[in-house]
Amino acid sequence: MKKKPLRLLPEAIKQLTQKPATSKYPFEKAKVYPNFRARILFESEKCIGCKMCMRVCPSKAIEIIISDTQPAAQTGPDGNPIPQKKKFDCIMNLDRCIYCAQCVDICPKKALKSSEDFELAQLDRTKLKLHYK
Amino acid sequence: MSKIQIPLGPQHPALKEPENFMLVLDGEQIVDATVNLGYNHRGVEKAAENRNYIQDIYLIERICGICSHSHVSCYINAVEEIAKAEVPQRAKAIRTLVAELERVHSHLLWLGVAAFELGYDTLFMYTWRDREQVLDCLEMISGNRVHYGINTIGGVRRDITKEQAEEILKKIKFLHERTSYYVGVVTEEPTFLARTQNVGKLPKDVALELNAVGPTARASGVDIDVRRDEPYFIYDQLDFKVITHNTEDVFGRAVVRVLETIESYKMIEQILKNLPEGPISVKVPWKIGPGEAVFRYEAPRGEDIHYVKANGTEYPERVKVRAPTLANFQSIPYCLKNGYLADAIITIAAIDPCMSCTDRAVVYDYKTGKKEVFDWEGLRKYSIEFYKKKGVSFK
Amino acid sequence: MDTIMPLLYIAVFPGFVFLGAYATLIQWIDRKVTAVMQNRVGPPIYQPIADFIKLISKEVVIPDNADEILFKSIPYIALASIITTIFMIPVWGTPMVSFEGDIVVIVYLLTIPTVTFFLAGWSSTSPYSTIGSMRVMTQLFGYEVPLFLSFAGCAIIAQSWSVYKISEYFTQNPLMILVNIPGFIVALLASQGKLERVPFDTPHAKNEIVGGQFTEYSGRLLGIFLLAIDIEMVVLAALINAVFLGGLHNISGFFGFAIFIIKTLVVCLILTLFKVLMARVRVDQMVKFSWKYLVPVAVIQILIDLYIRLKF
Numbered sequence: 001m002k003k004k005p006l007r008l009l010p011e012a013i014k015q016l017t018q019k020p021a022t023s024k025y026p027f028e029k030a031k032v033y034p035n036f037r038a039r040i041l042f043e044s045e046k047c048i049g050c051k052m053c054m055r056v057c058p059s060k061a062i063e064i065i066i067s068d069t070q071p072a073a074q075t076g077p078d079g080n081p082i083p084q085k086k087k088f089d090c091i092m093n094l095d096r097c098i099y100c101a102q103c104v105d106i107c108p109k110k111a112l113k114s115s116e117d118f119e120l121a122q123l124d125r126t127k128l129k130l131h132y133k
Numbered sequence: 134m135s136k137i138q139i140p141l142g143p144q145h146p147a148l149k150e151p152e153n154f155m156l157v158l159d160g161e162q163i164v165d166a167t168v169n170l171g172y173n174h175r176g177v178e179k180a181a182e183n184r185n186y187i188q189d190i191y192l193i194e195r196i197c198g199i200c201s202h203s204h205v206s207c208y209i210n211a212v213e214e215i216a217k218a219e220v221p222q223r224a225k226a227i228r229t230l231v232a233e234l235e236r237v238h239s240h241l242l243w244l245g246v247a248a249f250e251l252g253y254d255t256l257f258m259y260t261w262r263d264r265e266q267v268l269d270c271l272e273m274i275s276g277n278r279v280h281y282g283i284n285t286i287g288g289v290r291r292d293i294t295k296e297q298a299e300e301i302l303k304k305i306k307f308l309h310e311r312t313s314y315y316v317g318v319v320t321e322e323p324t325f326l327a328r329t330q331n332v333g334k335l336p337k338d339v340a341l342e343l344n345a346v347g348p349t350a351r352a353s354g355v356d357i358d359v360r361r362d363e364p365y366f367i368y369d370q371l372d373f374k375v376i377t378h379n380t381e382d383v384f385g386r387a388v389v390r391v392l393e394t395i396e397s398y399k400m401i402e403q404i405l406k407n408l409p410e411g412p413i414s415v416k417v418p419w420k421i422g423p424g425e426a427v428f429r430y431e432a433p434r435g436e437d438i439h440y441v442k443a444n445g446t447e448y449p450e451r452v453k454v455r456a457p458t459l460a461n462f463q464s465i466p467y468c469l470k471n472g473y474l475a476d477a478i479i480t481i482a483a484i485d486p487c488m489s490c491t492d493r494a495v496v497y498d499y500k501t502g503k504k505e506v507f508d509w510e511g512l513r514k515y516s517i518e519f520y521k522k523k524g525v526s527f528k
Numbered sequence: 529m530d531t532i533m534p535l536l537y538i539a540v541f542p543g544f545v546f547l548g549a550y551a552t553l554i555q556w557i558d559r560k561v562t563a564v565m566q567n568r569v570g571p572p573i574y575q576p577i578a579d580f581i582k583l584i585s586k587e588v589v590i591p592d593n594a595d596e597i598l599f600k601s602i603p604y605i606a607l608a609s610i611i612t613t614i615f616m617i618p619v620w621g622t623p624m625v626s627f628e629g630d631i632v633v634i635v636y637l638l639t640i641p642t643v644t645f646f647l648a649g650w651s652s653t654s655p656y657s658t659i660g661s662m663r664v665m666t667q668l669f670g671y672e673v674p675l676f677l678s679f680a681g682c683a684i685i686a687q688s689w690s691v692y693k694i695s696e697y698f699t700q701n702p703l704m705i706l707v708n709i710p711g712f713i714v715a716l717l718a719s720q721g722k723l724e725r726v727p728f729d730t731p732h733a734k735n736e737i738v739g740g741q742f743t744e745y746s747g748r749l750l751g752i753f754l755l756a757i758d759i760e761m762v763v764l765a766a767l768i769n770a771v772f773l774g775g776l777h778n779i780s781g782f783f784g785f786a787i788f789i790i791k792t793l794v795v796c797l798i799l800t801l802f803k804v805l806m807a808r809v810r811v812d813q814m815v816k817f818s819w820k821y822l823v824p825v826a827v828i829q830i831l832i833d834l835y836i837r838l839k840f
Contacts, residue, residue, distance in 0.1 A: 006805045007322040008255055011314075012565040020569045021262045033269075035291065037276040058184065058191035100191045100282045105290055114276070139655045147735035160662070161811065250735045252726050252808030258566035324727050324807040474659065475810045478735050 030118075037101040038118040042090040042132035046111035049088045053103035053112060061096035062103055065089050067133065094120055094128040136164065139474070143172045147250055147478040150488035154465070154481065158474055166469040166477075168462055173488050179516075181452040186212055186286055186421060189449065194280050196454060197490045199242060202228075202235045203432035204439070204490075205284045208452065210365060211441040212286055215424040218417045222367070222409040224288035229366040230404045231274065231283050233397045234301075237308065238267040239433035240390045240397075243485045244315060247387060250478045251328050256318060263311045266304045273297055288414020298405045309398045316391050329384035333468035333480035336381055343463040347435020348393065349484045351377045352385030359431040371400050383476075383483040390485075419447045432457050434485045456490030542619040544611055550789075551758035552576040554765075557793070558800045565804045576758075583751030591744050593653040602644045602651070603745075603752035609640035610759050617766045618692055619788055621780035626692040631683060634691065634767060635676050638722070641760060642668050645724075645731065648753070649741030660740030663731040663811045664724075670818040671721035671728070677826035678711040678718065682771045685833040691767070695775025705774060707836060711829040712772045714822045716795070719764045720802050721814065723757065727806035728814050761799070765792040 023030065032038075044067070053062050067087040076082045090112075104112045122128050136159050143151035151172035157165040177196055181189045193208045194201045206228055213220060241264040248256035268278045275281035275291055283289050319325060335345065340353035350357055358375040360368045376392045378385035422443025430437045435457030442451040461484040468480045537543055555576045563570025590599055613634050615624040642664060649661025683689050685704060686697035698705055721728035732740030742750060769775060769791040776784035809817065 002321060003323040003326065004321040005323050007318050008259075008805050009801075011259070012255060012801075012804055015565050015567045018567065020564070021265075021567045022569045024569075033273045033276070035276040036272070037282070055185070056187045058188040098191060098195075098280070099277070100280070101276070102187060102191065102282070102285075105285070106187075137655055137658070139659070146738060158659075161659075248807070252729065252733060252735070253806070254562075254726075255566050255804050256807075258568060262567055322807070324809055327809055327813055328807055473810055473812070475730060475733070475736050 032116050032118065035114075036116050036118070037099045037114050039094065039099075039115050039120060040092060040097070040101070040103065041113045041115050042092070043111050043113070044087055044089065044133060046109045047088040047090070048109055048111075049086060050108060052106045052108065056102050056106050058100065058102070059096045059098050061093045061098070063091040063093075065091065090132040092130040092132065094130060095125065141477060141481075147482070148488075149246075150486075152486070152488045154469070154477070156469065156474065156477060161473050161475065163469050163472050163474060163477060166466045168465055170462070170488075178452055178454060181449060183448065185419065185447040186449065189452065190284060190286070191280075191282065193452070193454075194282065196456070197487050198279055199239050199487065200235065200432040200434060200437070200457075200490070201280050202231050202283070203430055203437050204454065204456075206232060206366075207428050207430035207432075207437050207439040208441065209284050209286055210430070211426040211428040211439050212421060212443070212449075213417070214426040214428065215441065215443045216286070216417050216421045218287045218415055220288055221412050221415060223292075223411045224413045225366045226404055226408055227274075227289045227291075227293060227413065228284065229368065229371070230293070230401060231271065231281060232366065233400050233404070234267055234271055234274075235281075236397045236433045237394050237401075238264055238271070239485075240394045241267065241312075243390055243433075243482075244319070244387070246485075247383075247479060247482055248325075250482045251325065253322075253325060256315070256325075259311075260315065263308060266308055270301045270304055273300065285414060287417040288412070290414070292413050293405075293408065298408065302402065302405055305398050305401050309395065312391065312394050312398070316388075316395070319387050319391055326384065328476070328479065329387060330380070330382060332383045332476045333472060333483055334382050335464050335468055339467060340381075340464065343467065344460050345435075345464045345484075346457050346460045347432070348386055348389045349435065349461045349464065351375070352389045353381045354379045357436070359429045359436050363429060365428075365430065367404070371403050373400050383479055386483045420445060421447070421449075434458060434487060435461060454490070456487065458484065458487045458490050462486070537615070537624055538611075542614050542624075546619075547611060547614060547759045547762060548755060551755065551762045552580065554762055554793075554796050555758045558761075558796060558803075561797065561800050562804055580751055580755060583754070584748050586747040588747035588749055589744075591652055591654065594744065595651050598647065598651045600749065602648050603749045603756065606641040606644040606756040607752055607759070609637050609644075610756055610763055613637045613763050614766065616691055617763070617770050618695060618775045618784075619766065620785050621776075623692050626690055628693075629689045631679055631689050631691050631694070631771070635679065638760070638763070638767075639668070639672065641756060642722070645741050648745065649731075649743075652741075652744035654744055656737045656739065657741050657743040659737050660731045660743065663737075664741055666811050667721055667724075667728060667731060667814055670815040671718040671822075674714050674818050674822035674826045675718035675722065677823065677830060678715040679771055681711045681826065681829040681833045682708055684830060685837055687837070691770050692775070695770045698772075698774035702774065704836075705772065707832065708772055708829065710825050712768070714826045714829070715768055715772065716798055716802070717822060718818070719768065720799060721818070722764065723761050723799070725799065726803045727809050729808055730811040730814065733808055761796065762792065765795040765799075768795050 047064065049064055051064050054064060065088065067089045070087055071084050073084060074082050101114050104114055136157055139156050139158055141154040141156055142148045143153045153169040153172065155167045155169065156163050177192060181192055184192055190205055190209065194205045196204045241260050245257040245260040248260065271281055272278045274293060274297065275283040283291055335353045337354045340350050340355050345353065345355065354377055356375060356377050361375050373396050376389050376396060378389050423445045425442040427438060427440045437457055438455040440453040441449055444450040465481060465484065469477055472480060539545060556571065556573050560570040590596055616626065616630045616634055617623055646661045646664045649657040649664065682694050685707070686694040688694055688697065724731050732742055742753060745753060766788070769788065773791055776787050779787060
């Protein structure tokens with residue numbers, strides 16, 4: 001077997017003229033690709049409360065509850081009450097969420113959405129519990 | 134000088150995960166070695182029984198951080214076999230693509246780790262820098278860098294666009310060039326050769342006897358590869374070589390891994406150039422079974438086996454994981470014996486151990502000093518009694 | 529005045545303060561160049577000083593089984609013996625102490641730190657440090673002989689056992705530097721072993737035996753040890769410069785000092801290059817390598833030097 005001492009020498013010399021590969025992350029924004037899976041967003045108007053997301057969530061991070069404030073009952077022109085869509089809230093526990101976005105995939109009404117917001121570290125644990133209304 | 138016993142781990146700078154190797158040393162020479170598993174047992178198999186099939190995907194993905202796609206693919210194939218789901222060709226192709234990208238990233242990671250264990254920090258930095266390209270590809274396809282979550286029961290979750298395919302091809306071309314360079318470094322740098330040649334010898338017959346799998350076995354001249362022997366996904370349509378090496382040592386394992394990476398590049402190009410059209414997933418009902426299935430999968434570290442038993446509900450009755458590291462661990466004491474302490478680390482690193490994939494729980498009674506391994510029935514009985522004491526009853 | 533000046537020499541220049549400052553600078557350059565060659569960013573210039581201050585301010589933990597007096601005093605002995613050597617090596621003009629045979633004294637003084645490393649490991653009584661100290665000793669038998677033989681070659685050709693006279697001789701006969709190139713390479717490789725750097729850093733190979741002989745050391749004591757190793761690098765570079773490269777070329781004053789800085793930096797950069805480009809070898813391979821390659825080369829060097837001495 002042929003041996004070449006100092007095999008990496010040309011490569012190492014070449015690096016002297018090149019910029020470091022390290023990205024200066026907090027000072028330079030990190031690039032994320034589209035379809036990135038980060039914090040889940042919730043749109044209350046679309047949610048029908050089927051709770052499929054709660055059923056598939058591997059870490060039980062998401063919770064759909066009925067809102068405290070429901071839309072006021074309306075009556076139609078014939079005097080009968082029109083059935084109103086119930087309003088739902090979403091509680092996201094970001095400390096539990098594993099960002100798999102399975103809830104986004106399973107949601108039949110597309111009420112959940114992935115965002116690109118991944119800088120979620122907090123010193124205060126209570127801030128990790130988001131209540132989307 | 135008398136013999137001294139030296140603990141390697143569970144806390145040791147060279148081990149990335151807690152595991153214990155007790156080495157009996159005579160000077161610098163190792164005369165005996167024992168492997169003690171169990172510092173990282175998480176009860177994944179038991180936890181999988183309390184979650185439905187979709188939740189289990191993400192649980193099983195987290196068995197391992199490096200071969201996450203392997204474990205999930207293995208599990209999902211077993212589930213699909215029970216559910217008799219017909220996975221579309223395009224989904225299969227995307228799964229194969231991610232699997233090969235994962236192999237590239239795993240092998241480049243291994244090369245970096247091996248170089249680091251040998252104090253060859255420069256090679257370590259270069260390989261890990263280039264590995265970022267593969268991680269970028271995976272992030273582009275799946276949205277995540279490590280736990281891709283691309284699989285779902287009945288197909289895949291994300292499609293690949295034309296632009297993405299072109300971008301991946303570009304990155305793979307760059308990586309191909311770089312890896313060819315590393316082949317040169319691995320086979321020609323004298324200090325690297327001095328540390329890997331004739332280290333951790335595992336002859337072919339011993340490798341077969343101890344059930345070594347994956348690159349560890351192939352470096353000992355055992356010609357096995359599930360991708361060729363029992364093709365899954367679209368491996369039967371791909372043209373690739375199974376790399377074997379006959380030096381039976383750490384050097385062979387390094388060469389096998391680097392050359393396998395190059396084979397993977399060729400496969401990725403083949404997949405991307407003839408990506409079949411069509412849907413990417415089919416619907417599979419929540420409740421699966423009853424039935425049982427075993428699936429074999431060639432993970433980057435070797436053959437991975439999952440066993441799934443379904444009972445007609447939406448929860449599996451039993452999921453059993455045989456990670457490649459568990460198979461390769463049997464060969465470590467053999468490789469370590471009569472070697473040097475300095476080579477112990479690279480010998481252990483050469484099988485690319487993944488402790489958290491492997492760990493098994495052993496009950497140790499500290500009063501009597503007796504060790505006991507539970508079988509399935511025993512563990513079930515123990516767990517029922519354990520919960521009964523806490524006031525939970527099983528009917 | 530007669531008593532103050534030597535004290536200043538010892539404490540400030542070329543003694544403790546200058547050596548400490550220059551050693552931290554060399555350590556930074558070493559780390560920075562390594563980082564750039566590995567395509568990384570590398571530490572800022574104050575990093576070695578920050579590391580040193582951090583270690584100095586930390587708690588010192590002494591193992592129960594260790595001999596406390598020995599354990600505490602060893603780092604200072606290592607530092608003191610290394611600093612002593614600089615007074616015989618030309619840094620600014622002529623060296624402070626110069627006599628026939630001082631190169632032997634230097635080599636002896638440079639062996640003391642190695643012995644203290646051994647004692648450090650041995651007195652800490654933990655398995656890792658015991659193995660580390662065994663490796664220190666084994667390695668000592670590897671590099672010490674070629675290092676001294678390569679110095680002896682220069683001493684023979686210069687017909688003097690004084691470092692200053694050797695450098696004077698090479699200044700007058702610069703072509704003789706070329707004759708000694710094989711010996712120069714041997715000395716560089718051997719000093720890499722003496723400094724316990726990659727590829728010969730087995731005594732404290734972190735992946736194998738954690739911190740090696742320094743496993744149980746912490747805080748101030750570890751800081752002193754690491755400073756001693758950094759200073760050892762400067763001293764060795766200065767010694768190699770004086771013995772092989774003609775030292776300061778008999779230029780006294782500032783320009784001589786500038787030549788000293790440039791030449792030692794070049795020697796240190798070569799040492800850094802070795803560190804970057806090689807993997808760590810095993811301790812038995814290291815000893816085998818020194819006796820198989822370094823010693824024969826050094827012996828041949830001596831024979832060439834003898835031949836030239838007798839012929840011309």
